[in-house]
Amino acid sequence: MTDWEPKIVAFLCNWCSYGGADLAGVSRMQYPANIRVIRVPCSGRVNPKFILAAFRHGADGVWVSGCHPGDCHYIEGNLYARRKFTLLNNLLEHTGIEPGRLHFSWISSAEATKFAETAKQVVDAVKKAGPAQHFIKKQAEVA
Amino acid sequence: MSETYVSKEKLPGIVEQLMGTHRVFGPILKGQYHQFALLEESADLDLAFRNTRLSPKALFHPHSERMFEFTLEKGNPDAGILKEVPKDYRSRIVLGIRPCDAYAFKLDDRNFITDQFKDPWWVQRRESTTLVGLACNDPCSTCFCTSAGSGPFDTSSLDVLLVDLGEGYLLQAVTHKGEQLMGDLAGGESVPEHCTEQAAALKQSAEAQLGIQFNLDPVKQKSMVELFDAPFWEDVQFSCINCGTCTFLCPTCWCFDIQDEVYQSRGERIRIWDSCMFPLFTLHGAGHNPRDQKLKRVRQRFMHKLKYYPDKYADGIACVGCGRCVQHCPVNIDIRQVARLMAESCVCPV
Amino acid sequence: MRAYTEKIREAAKRLLSEDRVDVVIGFRKGTVALMNEPFLVKSLDQVDRLYWDGNCGINLANYLPKRPDRVAIVAKGCDSRNIVVHLLENQIKREQLYILGAPCHGMIDRRRILAALDGKEPLQVEEANGTIKLIGRDFEETLERSSCLQDNCAICIHRNPVVYDELLGDLVAEQENVDRYSDVRRVEAMSSEQRWQYFDDLIAPCIRCYACRNACPLCYCPTCFVDESRPQWVGKSIDRTDTRTFHFLRAYHVAGRCTDCGACERACPVGIKVRRFTKKLEKDIKELYGYEVGLSTDERPPLDTYRPGDPEPFFK
Numbered sequence: 166m167t168d169w170e171p172k173i174v175a176f177l178c179n180w181c182s183y184g185g186a187d188l189a190g191v192s193r194m195q196y197p198a199n200i201r202v203i204r205v206p207c208s209g210r211v212n213p214k215f216i217l218a219a220f221r222h223g224a225d226g227v228w229v230s231g232c233h234p235g236d237c238h239y240i241e242g243n244l245y246a247r248r249k250f251t252l253l254n255n256l257l258e259h260t261g262i263e264p265g266r267l268h269f270s271w272i273s274s275a276e277a278t279k280f281a282e283t284a285k286q287v288v289d290a291v292k293k294a295g296p297a298q299h300f301i302k303k304q305a306e307v308a
Numbered sequence: 309m310s311e312t313y314v315s316k317e318k319l320p321g322i323v324e325q326l327m328g329t330h331r332v333f334g335p336i337l338k339g340q341y342h343q344f345a346l347l348e349e350s351a352d353l354d355l356a357f358r359n360t361r362l363s364p365k366a367l368f369h370p371h372s373e374r375m376f377e378f379t380l381e382k383g384n385p386d387a388g389i390l391k392e393v394p395k396d397y398r399s400r401i402v403l404g405i406r407p408c409d410a411y412a413f414k415l416d417d418r419n420f421i422t423d424q425f426k427d428p429w430w431v432q433r434r435e436s437t438t439l440v441g442l443a444c445n446d447p448c449s450t451c452f453c454t455s456a457g458s459g460p461f462d463t464s465s466l467d468v469l470l471v472d473l474g475e476g477y478l479l480q481a482v483t484h485k486g487e488q489l490m491g492d493l494a495g496g497e498s499v500p501e502h503c504t505e506q507a508a509a510l511k512q513s514a515e516a517q518l519g520i521q522f523n524l525d526p527v528k529q530k531s532m533v534e535l536f537d538a539p540f541w542e543d544v545q546f547s548c549i550n551c552g553t554c555t556f557l558c559p560t561c562w563c564f565d566i567q568d569e570v571y572q573s574r575g576e577r578i579r580i581w582d583s584c585m586f587p588l589f590t591l592h593g594a595g596h597n598p599r600d601q602k603l604k605r606v607r608q609r610f611m612h613k614l615k616y617y618p619d620k621y622a623d624g625i626a627c628v629g630c631g632r633c634v635q636h637c638p639v640n641i642d643i644r645q646v647a648r649l650m651a652e653s654c655v656c657p658v
Numbered sequence: 659m660r661a662y663t664e665k666i667r668e669a670a671k672r673l674l675s676e677d678r679v680d681v682v683i684g685f686r687k688g689t690v691a692l693m694n695e696p697f698l699v700k701s702l703d704q705v706d707r708l709y710w711d712g713n714c715g716i717n718l719a720n721y722l723p724k725r726p727d728r729v730a731i732v733a734k735g736c737d738s739r740n741i742v743v744h745l746l747e748n749q750i751k752r753e754q755l756y757i758l759g760a761p762c763h764g765m766i767d768r769r770r771i772l773a774a775l776d777g778k779e780p781l782q783v784e785e786a787n788g789t790i791k792l793i794g795r796d797f798e799e800t801l802e803r804s805s806c807l808q809d810n811c812a813i814c815i816h817r818n819p820v821v822y823d824e825l826l827g828d829l830v831a832e833q834e835n836v837d838r839y840s841d842v843r844r845v846e847a848m849s850s851e852q853r854w855q856y857f858d859d860l861i862a863p864c865i866r867c868y869a870c871r872n873a874c875p876l877c878y879c880p881t882c883f884v885d886e887s888r889p890q891w892v893g894k895s896i897d898r899t900d901t902r903t904f905h906f907l908r909a910y911h912v913a914g915r916c917t918d919c920g921a922c923e924r925a926c927p928v929g930i931k932v933r934r935f936t937k938k939l940e941k942d943i944k945e946l947y948g949y950e951v952g953l954s955t956d957e958r959p960p961l962d963t964y965r966p967g968d969p970e971p972f973f974k
Contacts (some may be wrong), residue, residue: 261854
């Protein structure tokens, strides 16, 4: 398993975290290449179904990142998202998903350093959790 | 046809004999209720059951079944070609099935085995299975097999009938297949005196206990359209929550959906129980839904069982009276009540 | 609680004849022991079929969304809280409703009784003085009523309706010092692996009939996510992963809306304790946001609002 690299789906809000990723890129900052970015209008747009869909399709980790509280382009989208994902994360862990698979962060479009650092943290945490075991469907387990 | 007697102490031995030559399925208490499952040990068999929560139809028509698999790999010459998923069709025995549930298979055959089309999975499973039924000495209050064309001792769809006589079982062969199975058995005794009479008495008392709970003769005469438009459907449908409990527990509900599931570069074609209670059941690709209201869906289920089917095949209703839907409908919609309403709404010629 | 029957009939008669409402939603006596059927009364001649006893566990609020007419409805504590949720979610207007509040002593768990009787079948049931007498063909047995309640009723702390226009009886004493979350804590003490297995075992018997979803007053979406096909979020077979996805998302979808009325568990034909999922959400919402569902129409549901200082323990 030494050459195993996790696949991580990152839902980044268009106005902050995606900009942060962009800046990290143009600034030539290094961060692990395990992240597959999906740009969303707002972290509040991310439906819990998206997160489960990512896991079902084989993601080892999911990362959702939006603007800092108070800085949402839509004023309060990330504040709703915060409640939504707190409950989601708790329920996922309660039902047996290992801690370290699901990550949330607030990263502004100026925080390229924070983006690169958080990406490293996320990848490290998912690597520690190992390849995903749950929610992946490789074949219907039926008659 | 031949008869044998097996005392209760000897039954496990007999079951083990059968397990040596067949895969034996029987009622097993799993958690809160009985269900038909493959016997690993003869001791798992529990014939002191009233009936299983789920009907044994899943033994022939599983809830979800992989029919075909395919690959989508580029360059693979088999890409996109459906290949049948291999199944286990070795001979098997379903032991302890209730006569009503066995009779249900005969009704289901209408759907799966026609002159034009034969469902290969259903047919092969039917052919490889011997049905050893257990007569109902003590039917439930929700049972109404005698009103639905079957009965507690109905042998019409069994190969062998077992009758519990207290100390032991009377085995009666019904078909050639059953005769053969019994012929191969060692350990049966000759039938003690009075056993046949005792079985007949049990049959009579069970039938008397059930009585005839409704009479659908007037429905036969009634025009379909008039019943379709009858006002009582409004009242029947109100409490329905449109879940699939009745259809999924029913031994005669055979409808299924077919889905293709793809996992990256491979996939499979699966069939899955479907229910006429679900709006999706009739939703057209174009967005139109001919049964878009709860009333239409509820009406469909009862009309299909009690009117369309009897009209089409002239061989009784598409219900065997097992009473599962009556017992487990979360809102207590009772098909017996609906049958009475359908019959009463008819003005019969005197 | 049988005394309610008379009160309900009297109120239904009065409301219909005074043209205060168009219909009355209550129960009629079931055709099998320990079951009653939700019943819609449209005219005075049907009123005498209305009925009430300890087997009215189905949540009648389920029949309200999008009704255009004026409705009188019998509501236990949990039903009334679900009515509050409907009002908050604009599924019905308060002006349309005339709520007959039914202070509740807890509803009877039919399956528990049938299991206790071990195969014997009750044909007649009599409730009196905190006991339930079950009479079958050749037996008679008396059980303590308090030992036969639905799981959710045994730990209910809102037995009195929270919103009503008239009461069918005196308010009952609410249960106190109830430990609502012992089962949640039991799971919380497990490792991730054990938890996954625990829930896998829990939902293993599922046949995807959706009775839990459909019995729930909160599940009124025109198209449920399980029925969506573009994209298809979840497969339809009884594959473990699909069944898990369904139960997980169903539970999550009622977060901050579930009143723990128990209709889902009551409806499940294979006896899955689906509340084990929703109880965790209820506990979190109470602990994190101090919210209890369905107690007031003035407060927005917890996922429809926020506070700037909401806890964010694991946000980077």
